[in-house]
Structure formats: structure tokens, C-alpha cells
Amino acid sequence: MAMRWSVRIVLGAAAIAAALITAPAPSFAQQLQVTRIQDLSFGALLAGSTAAVPPASPEAGKFTVRGVPNRPVVITFALPTLLHQGGATLPVTFGAASAAWSPVDDVSTATYFNPALPLSVDVPPGGRTIYIWIGGQVGTNPQQLPGGYAGPLVITAVTS
């Protein structure tokens, strides 16, 4: 009798553990999503001139980071220093106010930050989404080879 009871408990505990271990409950990793909304475009630029795109510009790059409500997220960027067209390059720079973030999809309410430094924010409990805009500056020289120049910018979000 006692032996049968013990077996039931053991099997029950094992079943619970197995269920919990294999349960498809979403992990933080599954709930963390970074999405590109828009590329950063400096448009057309005359050789020898410079151009700046602020985060509030319609030409600014845009991402969203979706995570677990109230959890901290650390956001970092891998910023390009050069844009390329074949073997030709031109410099691209990012300043202390080249990026902005907001818990709502409205850049006018955003807080500016330096994309060269990690940004730590809590995921808002409501929409669970952080909106990020990024601009920058490019410069050309008078002998700059005409054409389209491009380079990648990577954003990474880490939560724990």
C-alpha cells in the first residue's frame, strides 16, 4: 500500500517536472524581438558637401525592440565608420544626439542618446515596445566618386 502511494508520488513529480521542462512557455529570448522599420538615408549629396540627418528626420533609420514588460533591455549599436561604393569610401559619423528612443511611436516625445554608448531602458508594460530612431552625418570631398554609397548598421538588444 505504502509502496503504491510512493510510486504515484514519484511518477506525479516526474511528470510535473517533465511537463515544466518541456512546456512551450515563451522564454525571454522568444519574447525579445528587434525589427528594422526603416533604413537610414542621407539622400543625394553634392560631392564636396556634408549632410546630417537628425533622429526626428523622416530619413532617419528606425527600429523597434519588443520585450518582456518591465524587464531591462540593454541596446547597443555596431556603427559603420565608412560607407562603401566598390573601393571608394566616405566617412559617416554619429554624435551624442544621433539616436532617440521612446516607449511610444512618436519621435517628438523621444529621449536623445549617443548610439556609441549602451542604452539601458525598461520595456514599457503597456505596448511592450521601445521605438528607436537613428540619424548621423556624412561628409564628402570635392573629388568624391559619384554614385551610391552604403554600409550596415547593427542593433543588438540584450535582456536578462
Added chain:
Amino acid sequence: MMRMVLVAAVAALLAMPAGAQAQASASADLTVSVTVIQGLSLTKTSAGDLDFGVHPANTTASVVPASGASFQAAGEAGQPISVSFGTAALGGLVFTPAVNAHDADNAAAASALSSGSSVTLNGSGNYYFWVGGSLPIPAGHGPGAYTGTWTLSVAYSAL
């Protein structure tokens, strides 16, 4: 036996949330881009300037664009440019231009263009202009040779 299995189950339960407590990360990338365009130039391509010839007072001299001076703009293919010009003073006379333009070097196919208009450079980066106009000479205006300078300007619209 039962105690051992329970310990194992509890250990499994404790171990289970380790994935949730570990760091999770996600990345995305975007493209940063800029298009560098070459400079814009405007060159008078006709051999001569705009010459109204000899006219008596109290008449209006005129030259049709196809018979006047011509210009060629050269820049980045496909880029829009704005075109601007005004009147010009020749002594006491006022020259009012008539400008025709086309994306091919074909005066007969060109159409009238007003100041402030925008046109698009052709696939070779060119656009063509022909300039004539009118020059009223009031009654009693003193005889003589009158000259003046008239300016046609172009600029990239998108910059």
C-alpha cells in the same frame, strides 16, 4: 527511493528557469546610404549671343527661341533641377526672355519654360535650353547700340 526521485524532480524544477534567467539577445540591421552626385554646370553652346539687330523706335524687336542663344546643363543623370531667370535691362530698354527647353538637343521639339520650373536631367545628365525674347523700343528712344547681360540659372532641386 521516493526521496531521491523527488530531489531529482525538484532539482529539475530549479534548473528549468535557468533559460529564462539567462541573457537573451536579438539583433537587426539596417542600411545606411547616401548618393553622391556630380556638380551641375551650365554652358552657352550657341556661337553668338542674342542679337536683336537694328530696329526703329516705337517697335518691338523679337527673336524666337530656336533662333536665339542656346545653353546646355550637365550634371547627374536623372536628377531634377530648377531653372530660374528674369528680365534684363539694356540701357533704358527691358528684355523679356522666352525660354524653350527639352531633354534632347532638339530645338524644334522644345517647349516653353517659365522661371521656377523644374526639369529632370536626361540619362546622360543633360538638359537643353533655347532663349529668345522681346525687346520693346519706346517711341522717342535715343538711337544707339544697347547691350546688357541676362542670366539663366540652374540648381539641383533635391539638394
